[in-house]
Structure formats: C-alpha cells, structure tokens
Amino acid sequence: MAASLIGRHFLIQSRNRRSLTLKFRLKYSSAVQAVSNEDVESLYPPVKPRFPPGNWTSMTEEEAWTRYEDMQEMTAVPTAKERLEKLTKKQMRAYRFPVTNKSVRVLEFQKNVTKSHLIKGLPNIYDSLQVDSSIVEKIKPYIIEVLLLEKERLFRSKFRDIHRDSLILRNLIQTLLPLLYEHNTALRTSQVDEEVDIKGFWDRSGFKRVMWYDAAMERPKEYRIKYANDVRFQTAHVCDVSIRTEDPLKEFLPIDDELCVNEDFPVLEYHPKVFGTSKTDREKSQLTPGYNFGDPCEFGLVSFHNTVWLDYQRRKYGDAVTEEMRQGMGLTASFTWLLAQAYSQGFNSLLDVTYPMTTQTVLSDGRKMSFFAYQLNTIDMLKNNIANPRQNICWYTDETRLYEKIEDGKVIGFNDETCETLLKFLLMKPERRNINMKPTLPAESLEILSQTEFISRNPLDLSTETN
Amino acid sequence: MSHFTKNLIGKYIPLWKRKIPKYPIYWKGDPQLRVFLPLFWMKLLKPKNKIPSDRVQFEVHPQMSTMDVKNYLEKIYKVPVTDVKFATHQGEPIEHPLRGSVVTREDDKKIAFVVLGEGQTFEFPGIFDKPSDTGKQMEDYKVENRRIERANQKLWDKLSLPPWFR
Numbered sequence: 001m002a003a004s005l006i007g008r009h010f011l012i013q014s015r016n017r018r019s020l021t022l023k024f025r026l027k028y029s030s031a032v033q034a035v036s037n038e039d040v041e042s043l044y045p046p047v048k049p050r051f052p053p054g055n056w057t058s059m060t061e062e063e064a065w066t067r068y069e070d071m072q073e074m075t076a077v078p079t080a081k082e083r084l085e086k087l088t089k090k091q092m093r094a095y096r097f098p099v100t101n102k103s104v105r106v107l108e109f110q111k112n113v114t115k116s117h118l119i120k121g122l123p124n125i126y127d128s129l130q131v132d133s134s135i136v137e138k139i140k141p142y143i144i145e146v147l148l149l150e151k152e153r154l155f156r157s158k159f160r161d162i163h164r165d166s167l168i169l170r171n172l173i174q175t176l177l178p179l180l181y182e183h184n185t186a187l188r189t190s191q192v193d194e195e196v197d198i199k200g201f202w203d204r205s206g207f208k209r210v211m212w213y214d215a216a217m218e219r220p221k222e223y224r225i226k227y228a229n230d231v232r233f234q235t236a237h238v239c240d241v242s243i244r245t246e247d248p249l250k251e252f253l254p255i256d257d258e259l260c261v262n263e264d265f266p267v268l269e270y271h272p273k274v275f276g277t278s279k280t281d282r283e284k285s286q287l288t289p290g291y292n293f294g295d296p297c298e299f300g301l302v303s304f305h306n307t308v309w310l311d312y313q314r315r316k317y318g319d320a321v322t323e324e325m326r327q328g329m330g331l332t333a334s335f336t337w338l339l340a341q342a343y344s345q346g347f348n349s350l351l352d353v354t355y356p357m358t359t360q361t362v363l364s365d366g367r368k369m370s371f372f373a374y375q376l377n378t379i380d381m382l383k384n385n386i387a388n389p390r391q392n393i394c395w396y397t398d399e400t401r402l403y404e405k406i407e408d409g410k411v412i413g414f415n416d417e418t419c420e421t422l423l424k425f426l427l428m429k430p431e432r433r434n435i436n437m438k439p440t441l442p443a444e445s446l447e448i449l450s451q452t453e454f455i456s457r458n459p460l461d462l463s464t465e466t467n
Numbered sequence: 468m469s470h471f472t473k474n475l476i477g478k479y480i481p482l483w484k485r486k487i488p489k490y491p492i493y494w495k496g497d498p499q500l501r502v503f504l505p506l507f508w509m510k511l512l513k514p515k516n517k518i519p520s521d522r523v524q525f526e527v528h529p530q531m532s533t534m535d536v537k538n539y540l541e542k543i544y545k546v547p548v549t550d551v552k553f554a555t556h557q558g559e560p561i562e563h564p565l566r567g568s569v570v571t572r573e574d575d576k577k578i579a580f581v582v583l584g585e586g587q588t589f590e591f592p593g594i595f596d597k598p599s600d601t602g603k604q605m606e607d608y609k610v611e612n613r614r615i616e617r618a619n620q621k622l623w624d625k626l627s628l629p630p631w632f633r
Binding site (some may be wrong): 271 | 516517518519521522549550552582
C-alpha cells in the first residue's frame with residue numbers, strides 16, 4: 001500500500017475553489033528490507049486469467065468460464081446415468097431432427113448439424129476382409145428359403161408394407177446369425193433386439209436462440225432480450241433390428257487423419273425453420289441407445305432399418321430427391337445411435353469423445369439394400385471450427401438389389417455381391433482396444449464394478465460361471 | 468355475425484377476394500371444363516430472413532392447393548417445381564383507438580413455400596432496398612435548397628407572385 005504512494009500527486013479542491021496540489025514523497029530507510037510477493041498476504045484475490053485452459057476461440061470469456069465450470073461439475077459426477085439426468089433436468093424446446101425426413105433438399109442441413117462429411121464407397125477395411133465363396137454358397141439357400149417364405153408361402157397380404165418388410169429383415173437375420181457363429185465368435189456373445197427405440201439430443205452452435213426476454217419497458221431495448229448462439233436438436237427413431245457386442249468395432253481411420261480434421265467446415269447461414277423443422281414442446285430431452293446403461297453389450301455392430309417410406313417419396317418427387325433422402329437417413333440413423341452409445345461411456349457434449357467410435361447400418365426393404373459406415377470423432381458441436389476442427393465421416397454405397405424377381409417358387413437374378421457385403425458386415429470382428437473406454441468416469445465408479453459378464457463364453461457349457 | 472361477414476355486407480368485393488364457386492360435377496364423356504377468368508392469384512414475397520437460392524415464397528389465394536400452385540407455375544410460367552408447402556398466417560387485429568379492445572381482424576393470408584427444381588435459382592430483386600450510396604444525393608439536395616433560400620431572401624417582397632413573374 002505504501003509503495004503505491006511514491007511519486008503520486010494529490011489534488012485537493014476546497015470550497016472556495018482554491019486548488020492545492022500536494023506532493024508526497026516517501027523516503028526509504030536502510031532498515032527496510034525487500035519484501036517478496038509470496039510472503040505478503042494480499043487483500044484481493046488473484047487475478048483470473050482471461051480464458052480457462054483449453055481452446056476457446058469462438059466463445060466470449062463469460063461463456064468459456066461457465067463452460068469450464070460445467071465441465072468440472074460434470075467430471076465430479078460418478079456414473080453415466082446421473083450425468084444424463086443432470087443434463088436433461090432443464091426443460092427445453094428442441095428442433096426435431098427426424099431420421100425419415102420428408103422435406104426436400106435437406107442434405108446440406110443434415111450434414112452441417114451433425115458435422116459430418118459424406119464419402120462414396122466403403123472404407124478400406126472391407127477390401128481386406130474377404131468372404132470365402134464357400135460361405136456364400138452355404139448361406140445362399142437359406143436366404144432364398146426366407147425370401148420365398150415371406151413373399152409367396154406365408155399369408156402376409158393383410159399386413160402393410162412396413163410390417164411386411166420389417167418381418168423379412170427379422171427373419172433373415174434370425175436365420176443367418178446361427179450359421180455365422182463359427183466364423184465370428186463375437187456373435188455368440190452378442191445381443192439382438194427388434195423394434196429398438198433410439199433417441200438422441202445434442203446442441204449445435206451457429207444458430208440463434210432466445211434465452212429470455214423482458215416484456216416490461218423498464219430496461220433499455222438492448223438489454224431486454226438475451227440470445228444464445230446454440231440450439232438443441234432431438235431425434236427419435238425405431239430401428240428394426242440391432243446387434244450389439246461387448247467389444248467395439250475397429251476404427252476406420254485414425255483420429256489424426258486428414259479426413260477427420262477440417263478447419264474449413266462450411267457454416268450454414270440459414271435458420272432451421274427454412275428446412276421444414278418443427279419444434280418440440282418444453283420438455284426434458286430424451287436419449288436412449290436401445291439398452292440400459294450398464295449393459296454388458298454396449299457397442300453396436302450393425303443396425304437394420306426399413307425404407308418403405310422412400311418408395312412413396314419416389315412416386316412424388318422422383319429419383320434425384322429420394323437419393324438425397326436415402327443418404328440423409330443413413331447418416332442420421334447411424335449418428336444418433338453412436339451419440340447414445342457415447343453417452344453410455346460417460347461422454348457428452350461437455351466432455352468430448354477421446355477415441356473414435358464406429359458402426360455399420362443397412363437400409364433395406366428385403367429387395368434393395370444400401371450400406372453405410374459411420375465414424376464418430378466429435379460430439380462437441382458448441383465450439384467453433386477452429387477450436388474443434390474434428391468432423392465425423394459417413395461412407396455410403398449405391399442401392400443394390402438382392403434379387404430381381406420372385407416367380408413360381410423361384411428367385412430370379414440373385415445378386416452375389418450384395419450378399420457378400422451383407423456377410424462382410426455381419427462377419428466384421430470387433431476388437432478390444434487397449435485404452436480405457438470410459439476415461440472420464442472415475443476408476444471406482446459403480447457402473448464399472450456392477451458390469452458383469454453374465455453371458456458365458458461357451459454357451460454349451462452348463463456349469464454356472466460367476467465373477 | 469362474425470367479423471368476416473360484417474366486412475362484406477353491402478360492399479363490392481374485388482375479384483381477387485371472392486370465394487371460388489363450386490365446380491360442376493364431372494361425368495365421363497362431359498366436355499372439358501373451361502374457366503376464362505380464374506380467381507387464382509400468386510404474389511411474390513420478399514423473405515424476411517435469408518433463404519437458400521432454390522426457394523421462393525408466395526402469397527396465394529386461400530383456396531389454392533399444392534397441385535394448383537404447382538400447375539400455375541409450371542404451365543403458365545414454365546418454372547419447374549419439386550415441392551410446395553403452406554402456412555396460414557392469421558390476420559392482425561384492428562383495435563379500437565380509444566378502448567384498445569379488438570374490434571375486427573384483417574383477412575388471413577395463405578403463404579406458399581416453393582422449392583424449385585432442376586437446378587433453378589431465384590433471388591428477390593433489390594427494388595425495395597434503400598439506396599446504399601445516399602451521400603451524393605444528399606449533397607446535391609442541400610446545394611439546391613440553399614440556392615432556393617438565397618433567391619427567396621433576395622426577392623422577399625415578391626413572394627406572393629408565382630416564381631415565373633418574380
């Protein structure tokens with residue numbers, strides 16, 4: 001305190017307007033010793049740095065600090081279920097982001113909101129994985145049997161197209177899986193579900209939202225409305241068949257690859273209203289990957305969805321528009337499933353994914369098949385492109401037919417290539433990685449302790465195995 | 468009586484506001500129905516927010532359907548259309564000047580959101596934009612004003628005459 005008075009001028013004004021300037025100069029005595037900063041008890045708290053540790057190029061200082069404090073609070077929560085409950089406590093209005101989006105020319109919007117990049121063709125792993133022709137020949141008669149059953153022999157004419165095609169898919173997979181156990185050991189300890197509810201929500205920056213507004217005229221106009229620069233999207237979908245395994249799929253590309261990083265991701269200038277989105281009511285956002293958190297099989301292998309609605313759109317709009325809708329469907333379906341799986345590992349929009357997660361999806365109606373592979377590199381969409389340059393990648397193929405016609409108890413024009421790719425998807429072997437799959441959760445979290453391997457490695461072994 | 472009918476009793480209704488009469492039933496073999504002055508109309512709107520270049524907004528006769536809008540654009544103006552969607556905006560209320568209570572409402576509007584096809588684009592022309600470069604115009608205006616003021620000061624005693632005689 002005393003050191004600040006050296007060399008300072010004090011101006012004193014009296015009532016009679018006589019200004020007096022006084023100079024104070026303090027002289028040190030030799031008895032005074034130098035004082036270090038550490039020993040002095042400061043009366044004021046230390047100066048807060050402008051930005052917290054990390055990369056925050058797009059946000060203001062206030063937003064960055066609130067975000068950092070939210071992250072600290074979230075890491076203190078021990079289980080993934082409690083983290084979800086904390087995030088969904090506040091009731092919010094979200095924009096609906098359907099998987100079966102019936103509005104026209106919406107693909108750019110879908111790509112921007114999920115921050116994903118479309119690539120034609122499947123990743124390189126599928127070239128190296130070769131399916132023996134002996135397997136195809138062994139399985140071919142079973143597929144033909146299923147198709148003839150569903151299309152000719154069984155009485156399915158009273159059902160609607162949607163139910164008929166979902167039944168074909170279910171029947172196909174129920175017959176195929178037992179035949180492939182010897183080739184893929186992971187299928188023995190996998191879980192197969194039908195009519196799975198898949199829901200997910202996430203926040204995306206770049207769109208304006210009103211946080212609150214004050215209708216009273218007391219404040220000046222600038223302070224009457226507060227805007228936030230992010231918006232919540234919500235998806236809800238019912239998947240026909242999903243197969244889940246204990247170990248995750250291999251990653252298709254390393255996370256430092258060129259395609260996974262893109263600082264020039266295009267920014268969308270238009271409001272979601274323009275693309276035909278509707279808002280939900282003020283309600284709690286919902287997220288389910290199709291299983292309860294703590295399930296032994298937490299990672300998805302394949303999911304099957306039916307595409308009957310695309311035939312109706314093709315009649316209305318033609319081929320070019322439905323092609324975009326098909327690509328959008330595969331993209332959003334795989335994205336939401338991966339998002340929900342990431343939440344089960346303890347990640348969320350505040351705590352970003354540390355390793356890439358992957359799935360495979362198949363869209364078919366029994367005859368036409370299209371294959372998608374997706375790699376999730378980020379969930380954090382609140383940050384700028386420069387702060388978070390990662391992007392997600394979606395690989396897609398053209399629509400190919402399994403067969404041409406079914407006539408008089410015979411399948412005409414059976415396509416072996418689509419059969420091969422289908423089997424490649426099912427024979428893909430998941431791999432246990434040497435990383436901690438739940439790095440953000442504390443080591444003694446109850447979820448990890450309670451997760452049991454109740455599916456025994458040898459199903460035919462009748463002796464009870466307990467951990 | 469509702470405010471819709473109150474506004475229309477004893478008044479001349481312009482053609483574009485009239486209700487479309489019911490079409491006669493068509494039986495097979497009848498001659499094609501011909502309408503020589505259809506009551507359909509479409510008015511281009513300037514979008515308040517930014518929209519992509521292949522989308523257009525129109526205000527439309529309230530009894531038009533999606534097929535009507537599509538055929539109107541494709542057959543008369545040869546513009547390809549992929550999709551049409553509608554929204555009806557309720558008319559704004561007209562309030563009593565003293566009491567402040569709502570007396571009637573303006574008519575409802577039907578708005579069509581059209582997505583063009585085959586790579587066509589459209590941008591609303593800048594007719595109603597304010598001129599960005601008003602600097603030069605303002606200067607010329609000021610100079611002219613000053614000249615007129617000086618002239619009026621000189622001929623202060625002849626201001627009652629028209630300018631030609633001053």
